[in-house]
Amino acid sequence: MSDAPLRRTPLDAEHEALGARLVPFAGWRMPLHYPDGIVREHHAVRRHAGLFDVSHMGELWVRGPDAVEVVDRVVTNDIRRLADGRARYTVACNERGTILDDLIVYRVAADELLIVCNASNREKMAGVVRAAASGRSAEVDDATERTGLLALQGPHAFDVLAKAGAPSELVSMPSFSIRRALLAGVDVWIARTGYTGEDGVEIVCPWESTVAVWRALLAAGAVPVGLGARDTLRLEARLALYGNEIDETTTPWEAGLGWVVKLDKGEFTGREALAQARRRPLExxxxxxxxxxxxxxxxxxxxxxxxxxxxxxxxxxxxxxxxxxxxxxxxxxxxxxxxxxxxxxxxxxxxxxxxxxxxxxxxxxxxxxxx
Amino acid sequence: MKDIPDGLAYTKEHEWARREGDLVRVGITAYAVEQLGDVTLVDLPARGRHVRAGERFGDVESVKTVSELYAPCSGEVVEVNERLAAHPEIVNASPWDEGWMIVIRPTDVTELAALMDAAAYRAYLASLDH
CATH class of the missing domain: 2.40.30.110 (Aminomethyltransferase beta-barrel domains)
Structure with a gap:
């Protein structure tokens, strides 16, 4: 671990004011839990609506005529067949067919994709995507330190959104879709994705407007939830955590993630090794x-x-x-x-x-x- | 920081020990509970077991972490808080009282004199905050 000072999310002062227990996580100072504690926060997400600050996660924008091709060569899932406004869960592998990171790819437009990756893998993934873009007509913008990311999750997530003044038609957004919307006067990207096993959304905000969105959603009844409950929620839903279930020693086949590997989609990093591993019995x-x-x-x-x-x-x-x-x-x-x-x-x-x-x-x- | 009751003896591992006649009741402090978060499992020894001062006698687990319990003095475990098996959350709700863990019949009560008193424990906690 390095001794570099911890990065602070745009909500750092909000967490402190709420009495959060702040801990180092992947180089960031993050809320582990608030005074309610992990168990109550967990139940708030399952029964009502919880609000997470996940601004530590990486946001990589890939823009240009070759954006789709660049991302498709990096990840195992098929990005070429993704429609505008749709998202896909995937992993990215190295040449040995083991997992560099798991991520969600959002296709905002034919020439504009957003990759949300793990905080711990951000520099690595930015490098991998930049390497894939070199010589092609696409630019990679690591916007992590200019972007706030919130997750609003739970059966009442859309009630909270409506109460916070979001457009009422958001509730009909398909799962794994993304669109622009005005929320608390802020122009944001809203995606119907998450990491809790509940319905809900993730909200991509400009850094300086993240506080306004956060406060509006809390005022509309969302409960602040820290990374502790995020972990218990994702474990119950059997969602893999990078560094635990998956890393550069595991293949998607072993991890039960074979469904995100499309061997027949065309060339991508790790395809040969993954195809070979597929023919051998799992150890x-x-x-x-x-x-x-x-x-x-x-x-x-x-x-x-x-x-x-x-x-x-x-x-x-x-x-x-x-x-x-x-x-x-x-x-x-x-x-x-x-x-x-x-x-x-x-x-x-x-x-x-x-x-x-x-x-x-x-x-x-x-x-x-x-x- | 929560109040630290006078009259108890404290270990560096945040156990408290209270003299009750010939016996010593043992629990963990509000500070320990605050650090642990929601307690989900308390593993205690069987009655009749002999423990030595400073020896691990059990574990407390919270949602995220495991913390070991150390005996504040040597002796025989004569009582165990059986309620904690089904209701570990009592430790969170009442660390100084209903959340006690074991009662020891000490072989040498002077061992408690080697522990911190409330004032020393307060100072110790203040030093941990740096």
């Missing part, structure tokens, strides 16, 4: 498990089989507030990946019983049919 695969014994699995704990032999490692683990259980994700050999397989987790020297379960652990209830 390990990511599974969800639930603790049946008393104990909490944590990132890095060893997974044991019934005989006590080490067979894998926990990538994420912790309490699941919506399920009132302790859950986790981890890599095991495929022979131990069937639902119902008994495992043990080495919890600081004590083997605690666990069982492989179906994921996502949490699926949000279906919304009532539209009137």
């Amino acid at each position: 390990r695969t990511l599974v969800g498990f639930e603790m049946t014994g008393r104990g909490i699995a944590r990132h890095g704990y060893q997974i044991l089989d019934e005989d006590g032999a080490v067979v894998g490692v926990v990538t994420s683990g912790g309490p699941a507030p919506s399920l009132d259980r302790n859950i986790g994700l981890g890599y095991v050999p495929p022979r131990l990946s069937d639902i119902g397989t008994a495992l043990r987790i080495d919890v600081r020297g004590k083997p605690v019983d666990a069982v492989v379960v179906r994921t996502p652990f949490y699926v949000r209830p279906r919304e009532p049919a539209a009137p």
Whole structure:
């Protein structure tokens, strides 16, 4: 870790005034939780609407006639077939077919794409996209330090938006779409995407207007939620976290992300290695498990089989507030990946019983049919 | 910072110890609870176990972290707060009182004299804030 001073989001003073516990995260000073605490914030998102400051995440704009081609060569999913105003979840791989980052690509227009990437991978991804753009007609603009990013998530997210004065037709936005809108007098990009397993939006704001949007959404009833609950929410929804489930040692096949790899879409970085890996049996695969014994699995704990032999490692683990259980994700050999397989987790020297379960652990209830 | 009650002994790991006749009741301080956040699991020893001063006797887990519990004095564990198994959140709600963890019958109560008193613990907390 470097000793460089932490970057502060445009909402730093807001978090402090709200009494947030601020912690270093990927080089930024970020709210872990507010005085309500992680569990209440978690429930606020599942039951109402939570507001997250995720301005640490990277925003890379790719503009120019070759913008689509440049991005398509970097990522594994098919960007060429993305319509204007639509978004896609994907990963970017290196030549070895392991994961550089997971990201969402938004196609704003045929010659303008927005990539939202992990804060920890921002410089790396900016470099990768710039390299792909060199010699082509596209420019890459890393706008992270000029851009605020908010996530408004939960069953009442659109009620909050309406109350904050957003255009009423936003509620009919399709999932994974993006459009421009006026919110609290600010010209923003609103995308129907998120990282919680709930309905909701992410809002891309100019840096200096982020406070106005944040305050308007809180005044409209959203509950501020920190990164602690963001992690419990995404784990329940089995969304991968870079650095935990995925990194430069894992392939999308192992991580259960094969659905974002389109081997037949045309040339892209890592395609050859991914095609080869596809033909070999997996050595390990990511599974969800639930603790049946008393104990909490944590990132890095060893997974044991019934005989006590080490067979894998926990990538994420912790309490699941919506399920009132302790859950986790981890890599095991495929022979131990069937639902119902008994495992043990080495919890600081004590083997605690666990069982492989179906994921996502949490699926949000279906919304009532539209009137 | 929450009030630090007088009359208790404090460890550097943020346990408190309260003399109750021949016995010593043990819990964790409001500062520890604040650092942990929502407590989700408390792992305590069985009654009858002997612990040594400074030895780990259990764990407290919150949503994000695990924290070890250290015995403030040596002796036999004569009581365990069984309510915490089903309701660990009591530790958050009442760290000084209902959220106590174990009661020890000490072999040598003078061990408590080596710990901090309330004033020393307050100063210790102030030093941690830097």
